[in-house]
Amino acid sequence: MPTSAILVENLRKSYGNFRAVDGLSFEVLEGEVFGFLGPNGAGKTTTILSMLGIIIPDSGRVEILGRDLLKDPLGIKERIGYLPENATVYGELTAWKNLEFFANFYRLSNAEKEKRITELLKMVGLWEVRYRKAKTFSKGMKQRLLIAQTLINDPELLILDEPTSGLDPEGAILVKNIIREYKREGRTVFFSSHVLSEVEELSDRVGIIVRGRLKAIGPVSEIKKRFMELEGYEIKIETKEPLPELEHDSITRVERLAPNRAIIFARTDVREWLSRHLSSRGVTILSLEMEEPSLEDVFLKAIYRREEE
Incomplete structure (x- = not known):
């Protein structure tokens, strides 16, 4: 029986009088692709940042890969890859040096780092420009570099916020193939996207959040069935x-x-x-x-x- 990769229980977070997340609870199973949907201001980013330990919720509990987030934040972060929606690269560094910088946060030997960086730059189509400074890259090339950066530690769990933003169709296909490959390997992907056709195509289950509350959760087919019944x-x-x-x-x-x-x-x-x-x-x-x-x-x-x- 699959175990939880992400467990969120009764999560609450307010900013002044504004309640961004209001008693949110859901579970993401190991080995599944979970699509997270909501309009702007619905609480998606607050939820994701709470799952990563970047912000501390007012109440509630988050468990990642079977561990309490607040008790073992660093141990958990070693096992996940996170791509924020508005992430940036270091423009003065080359593509290679950008990845090397982040690889240094993980316990990799020099040989392992070189092998991993080589694999990733080839995977995202940046091998030929590996010694160019990132500030000369197009938006799509920077996003490809960020995707490689997210995968540098070969994570068990991927958390992606708008991963195809700024990508051309070829880049979007690359991201979708990475998500499919992770699923084939039995790993877990949690991602949000405004491209609903991508969410429908890739997700085993989806959750729809509105005003900090879960409006619907389940396989797309079941959500559609409940919608039609209603x-x-x-x-x-x-x-x-x-x-x-x-x-x-x-x-x-x-x-x-x-x-x-x-x-x-x-x-x-x-x-x-x-x-x-x-x-x-x-x-x-x-x-x-x-x-x-x-x-x-x-x-x-x-x-x-x-x-x-």
């Missing part, structure tokens, strides 16, 4: 013959696109009923499919509910 189902249908009137207790609206095509809005999944109903009337169904909401639909709805509340 908001209703949207079903597209096309038939060979004209569609008859469709009356069912769950159907709230039928939007006819053509005599034989329609979008059906219902409180429950009525596809089985539609198949029986139309078959009994001699109507041939050409296509019948559920219009599944995107993670973006679910995310935006969570924000709108926040405003309504």
